[in-house]
Every structure is written in structure tokens, then in C-alpha cells.
Amino acid sequence: MISGPQFPLPVNEPEVHFGQGTKAAAALSEALEQRDVVEIPTVIGGKRYFSNDVVEVRAPHDTQRLLARIHRPTQAQIAEAIASSAAVAKDWASLTHASRATILHRAAEIVATRSRIRINAATMLGQSKTIDQAEPDSACELIDFLRFNAYNAQRVYAEQPMSVPTAVNRADWRPLEGFIYAVSPFNFTAIGANLTTAPAIMGNTVLWKPSEKSALANYVFFEALEEAGLPPGVINFVPGDAELTTRVAMSSPDLAGIHFTGSSSVFQSLWKGVASKVDSFRTIPRLVGETGGKDFVLAHASANASEVAIALIRGAFEYQGQKCSAASRAYVPRSLWTAVSQELRDRLATLKVGDVADPTTFMGAVISQASHQKLSRALEAAKDDPAVQVVAGGKTWSEPGYFVEPTVLQVSDPKHALMKEELFGPVLSVFVYEDNAWQETLELIDATSPYALTGSIFSTDRFALHEAERVLINAAGNLYLNDKPTGAMIGQQPFGGGRASGTNDKAGSYLNLLRWASPRVVKETYLPPRDWQFGA
Ligand code: NAD
Numbered sequence: 001m002i003s004g005p006q007f008p009l010p011v012n013e014p015e016v017h018f019g020q021g022t023k024a025a026a027a028l029s030e031a032l033e034q035r036d037v038v039e040i041p042t043v044i045g046g047k048r049y050f051s052n053d054v055v056e057v058r059a060p061h062d063t064q065r066l067l068a069r070i071h072r073p074t075q076a077q078i079a080e081a082i083a084s085s086a087a088v089a090k091d092w093a094s095l096t097h098a099s100r101a102t103i104l105h106r107a108a109e110i111v112a113t114r115s116r117i118r119i120n121a122a123t124m125l126g127q128s129k130t131i132d133q134a135e136p137d138s139a140c141e142l143i144d145f146l147r148f149n150a151y152n153a154q155r156v157y158a159e160q161p162m163s164v165p166t167a168v169n170r171a172d173w174r175p176l177e178g179f180i181y182a183v184s185p186f187n188f189t190a191i192g193a194n195l196t197t198a199p200a201i202m203g204n205t206v207l208w209k210p211s212e213k214s215a216l217a218n219y220v221f222f223e224a225l226e227e228a229g230l231p232p233g234v235i236n237f238v239p240g241d242a243e244l245t246t247r248v249a250m251s252s253p254d255l256a257g258i259h260f261t262g263s264s265s266v267f268q269s270l271w272k273g274v275a276s277k278v279d280s281f282r283t284i285p286r287l288v289g290e291t292g293g294k295d296f297v298l299a300h301a302s303a304n305a306s307e308v309a310i311a312l313i314r315g316a317f318e319y320q321g322q323k324c325s326a327a328s329r330a331y332v333p334r335s336l337w338t339a340v341s342q343e344l345r346d347r348l349a350t351l352k353v354g355d356v357a358d359p360t361t362f363m364g365a366v367i368s369q370a371s372h373q374k375l376s377r378a379l380e381a382a383k384d385d386p387a388v389q390v391v392a393g394g395k396t397w398s399e400p401g402y403f404v405e406p407t408v409l410q411v412s413d414p415k416h417a418l419m420k421e422e423l424f425g426p427v428l429s430v431f432v433y434e435d436n437a438w439q440e441t442l443e444l445i446d447a448t449s450p451y452a453l454t455g456s457i458f459s460t461d462r463f464a465l466h467e468a469e470r471v472l473i474n475a476a477g478n479l480y481l482n483d484k485p486t487g488a489m490i491g492q493q494p495f496g497g498g499r500a501s502g503t504n505d506k507a508g509s510y511l512n513l514l515r516w517a518s519p520r521v522v523k524e525t526y527l528p529p530r531d532w533q534f535g536a
Contacts, residue, residue, distance in 0.1 A: 046232025
């Protein structure tokens with residue numbers, strides 16, 4: 001019998017510091033200067049396919065700079081990817097957990113060491129992140145996902161039913177019957193690693209459709225998986241057209257699950273697509289989606305104004321507000337607003353927006369022309385809207401890239417669209433409430449937006465914190481007390497929200513892994529009865 005090792009509880013990967021004069025900073029700057037254009041293939045069963053159907057990847061903060069060309073698969077190749085994973089599925093499922101976990105740990109080591117600079121540089125250039133935003137994502141969180149998924153799978157496998165003196169019971173933690181369609185968003189390189197390896201560690205095969213906007217960094221991770229020894233076909237890298245890839249995936253009776261992160265509307269369309277043909281699948285597909293947010297920061301009159309202002313700046317504007325958890329609506333009491341708004345204005349005036357390679361830059365560009373146009377339109381409309389006052393920022397420009405100033409808008413109507421809808425950019429809307437309207441404000445926060453992803457409450461009054469936590473019980477899947485609403489760490493704050501924000505399956509935790517297993521329970525009786533009578 002092959003014995004399995006016990007993998008210890010991982011610790012979160014520490015950040016490497018890229019301060020001026022360090023070796024890390026020199027290596028990073030060399031990688032950022034690299035001008036080669038990367039040809040990103042479709043990878044099926046370990047074979048690379050290049051095509052004429054090519055999408056260019058350019059740096060959002062420098063749109064003249066061509067970084068890569070994505071070679072999209074044909075319809076037939078997407079179908080071939082599904083067939084190739086079926087061919088390896090049995091062998092992959094029959095490996096021990098230790099074998100699969102070792103591959104994930106090897107990939108984590110590769111990213112932690114020789115691929116670290118490359119994946120950070122790809123994330124900085126392709127997704128316009130500063131190193132302060134890339135390192136915690138494409139290195140640390142990605143590595144944590146791999147190590148914690150390996151560890152948490154071990155916890156799932158250890159979960160067994162009770163046995164009794166007359167019979168032994170056990171759960172076979174089988175993978176799902178079929179393949180998992182993993183569809184990842186642009187904003188965190190780490191998420192692509194989780195959407196694929198969480199099902200894979202549980203013995204599933206995966207069809208991975210990355211976002212075109214993050215495909216460069218996602219491909220660096222895929223290469224690390226290959227180097228770590230992931231058998232060909234277990235995860236196929238299929239950077240195809242979203243609708244075509246989805247159509248082919250859904251036309252297969254072997255679609256066993258969808259692991260999605262992205263906007264609520266796309267997840268809802270995937271859900272409807274599956275529902276409309278649910279009888280065509282061999283097994284009812286598991287649907288796991290972590291989606292949009294309209295994340296709140298609530299300040300109580302007892303809060304410290306500076307702490308609130310800093311949480312708003314970091315929560316709303318890091319990575320240009322393009323985190324699902326970004327603060328995008330704030331509720332500040334009248335008694336604190338003068339101090340908070342002054343500090344916001346003063347500090348935002350000093351924040352640098354520009355090239356992510358410059359270590360003094362705080363914000364790069366937003367991800368695409370479409371996002372830039374949407375944000376520019378929203379800011380123009382806000383300037384003409386009598387219910388809105390521009391507190392800070394408001395400008396956009398498109399040379400040399402898609403830039404938007406960090407913007408704070410004060411609204412007089414707490415139900416204004418700016419307090420409800422996800423804009424996914426550096427725009428924070430604030431409603432100033434009267435100090436004596438605390439209870440009404442709690443109800444207002446709960447009822448204003450369809451989302452329920454993250455939120456934070458600032459107060460030094462313990463009763464106020466307790467009351468807010470209780471009234472806002474369903475308003476956020478990740479709630480922060482006296483902290484900004486972003487920056488969840490794997491193992492510390494399992495992440496996900498309810499309502500329109502998704503299925504809340506808590507990425508990076510064992511709860512998520514349970515969705516990728518279909519346990520078979522086996523009972524074996526030691527002495528089967530030889531008479532039908534009770535007590536015989
Ligand atoms: P998106 O929904 O535009 O794209 C996500 C993925 O879906 C991409 O791979 C895209 O190509 C694909 N896609 C787009 N249209 C599709 C279609 N019709 N059928 C199938 N696939 C389709 O999202 P995005 O812009 O990449 O990411 C931003 C969104 O993701 C925001 O709404 C953000 O809040 C959300 N997000 C949520 C979390 C979370 O954990 N809750 C984390 C990160 C991002």
C-alpha cells in the first residue's frame with residue numbers, strides 16, 4: 001500500500017520587497033523592459049496550437065506597447081480539449097491526493113522562486129498593476145491558493161462517516177463525472193490559479209478559459225503548472241472567444257461544473273444557459289460563481305476621521321478600484337465629514353496616476369477602452385447632475401493609456417445609481433448622513449444595492465459595532481471591523497458574498513473544494529444476518 005504524507009498547515013507566502021536598490025527591484029525592472037512579444041497558444045493535451053484568429057494584448061497604461069498575441073482556438077479545438085481531458089480523467093482521479101498535492105506544491109515553489117519576477121511583470125504590464133498590487137496577487141495569493149487547496153483537500157479526504165462494531169463505513173471523495181469549465185476574470189492573476197486547481201486537486205479535469213485581458217500572466221502560471229509535472233490534458237488552456245467557448249462547453253453532456261469569477265451578469269447568463277438544458281447533462285452541473293460588488297464603508301460618529309479617510313483611499317483606489325471588494329459607497333456622519341473630506345482631498349491630490357513601472361505610482365490605468373469609456377461617461381453625467389457634488393478628481397485621459405483620476409462624489413440621494421451599481425473603477429460615492437440617523441442608515445445600506453460582497457464598519461463604540469453587525473447580517477459575505485473592505489488573505493478571511501455577488505462558496509477554503517467532489521458512501525457489514533427476523 002502507498003502511504004500518504006501529512007501536509008502541514010501552510011503559512012501565507014510573505015511578500016518580497018522591491019525597494020529601490022534591491023536585487024529584486026533590478027530584476028523586475030529588467031523584466032519590465034523586455035520588449036519581446038509573447039505568442040500565447042491554446043494548449044490541449046500538452047500540444048500548442050497557433051492560429052490566424054489572433055487577439056492583441058497591449059499595456060492598458062501604454063496602449064502603443066504590444067505585449068502578446070493570443071491564438072484563439074477554433075470550435076473544433078475546444079471540443080478536442082474536452083475530449084483530451086476525458087482521456088486523462090480516470091488516471092488523474094486514481095492518483096493519490098499526495099501525488100496531486102505535490103504537483104501543486106511544486107508549482108507554488110516555481111512561482112515563489114524562478115517565475116516570480118516574470119509573473120509579476122506580466123501582471124504589471126498586462127493588467128496595469130503597480131508592484132505593490134502585483135506581488136500580493138500574482139505571487140503571494142496565487143502561491144497561497146495552491147498550498148491551501150492542497151492542504152484543504154487533505155482535510156476533506158480525512159472527513160469520514162462513523163463506523164460501528166458491526167460495520168465499517170467510508171466516504172469515497174470522488175471527483176465529479178465530467179469536466180469543470182473554469183472561467184476567470186482579468187483583475188487577479190491568482191483567481192485563475194484557484195478556479196483551475198481547486199477542482200483539479202479534487203481529481204477533476206478542467207477546461208480553462210482565461211480572460212483575454214489577463215491571458216499573459218495566466219499563461220505564465222499555466223507554464224509553471226506544466227513545469228511542475230501536471231499531466232497533459234488535466235487542465236487545458238483555452239483562451240477562446242467567451243461565447244463560442246461557452247457554447248461548446250455547454251453542448252457537451254460531460255459538463256459537470258462551472259467555476260466562475262467575474263461579473264454578475266455573465267454568471268447569471270451561464271446559470272440560465274445551464275438551466276435551459278439541464279436534462280442534456282450526464283450529471284447536474286455544479287455552479288460556483290463569485291461575482292460583482294458594491295462594497296460599503298460605514299463610519300460611526302465615534303470613528304477616527306483619519307482612519308476612515310485612509311481606509312477609503314486604500315479600499316477605493318488601490319488597483320484603480322478594480323477589485324471586487326473595492327469600497328465604492330461610503331456612509332459618513334455629518335460630524336465627521338468635514339475632516340474626512342478634507343483629508344481625502346489633501347491626500348488624493350498627492351497620489352500619482354501613471355506608469356506602473358515607476359515605483360512612486362499609486363494607480364495605473366483601467367483595464368480597457370470599454371471600461372475607460374464607461375467611467376468617462378459616468379463622470380461626465382455626475383458633473384451635470386444636481387444630486388452629485390465632485391469632492392475630488394473627476395478627470396479622465398486616454399494618452400498614453402486609459403487613465404481615470406481617483407474620484408470622490410458626494411450624492412444627496414442615498415438611492416442614487418452611484419450608490420447601487422458597480423462601476424469597477426476608481427470612483428467612490430459618499431452619502432453624508434445625519435448623526436441621529438444611525439439606525440436608518442443601517443437599514444439603508446442593507447436595502448440599497450443588489451450586491452452583498454464586502455463591507456466595513458468603523459467605530460470605537462462596541463455597541464454600535466454590534467448593532468451594525470446584526471442589522472447588516474446579509475449585506476456582506478466578508479465584513480471588516482475597523483479595517484478597509486479589501487485585502488482578504490487565504491486561510492484568514494475565506495472570500496465570497498451572497499445576493500447578486502455569487503454563491504458564496506468561499507474561495508481558498510475547504511468549503512469550495514466540497515463543490516468539486518461527489519462522495520460515494522460505502523458500508524460493509526462484517527457478518528450479514530442469516531435470518532430475516534429482528535434480533536435474530
Ligand atoms: P467579466 O464578467 O467581464 O469576465 C469574466 C470572464 O467571463 C472572462 O473570462 C470573460 O471572457 C468571460 N465572459 C465574458 N462574457 C462571457 C459570456 N457571455 N459567456 C461566458 N463567459 C464570458 O468580468 P471581468 O471584467 O473580467 O472582471 C470584473 C468582474 O469580476 C467584476 O464584476 C468584479 O466584481 C468581479 N470579480 C468578483 C470577484 C469575487 O470574488 N466576487 C473577484 C474578482 C472579480
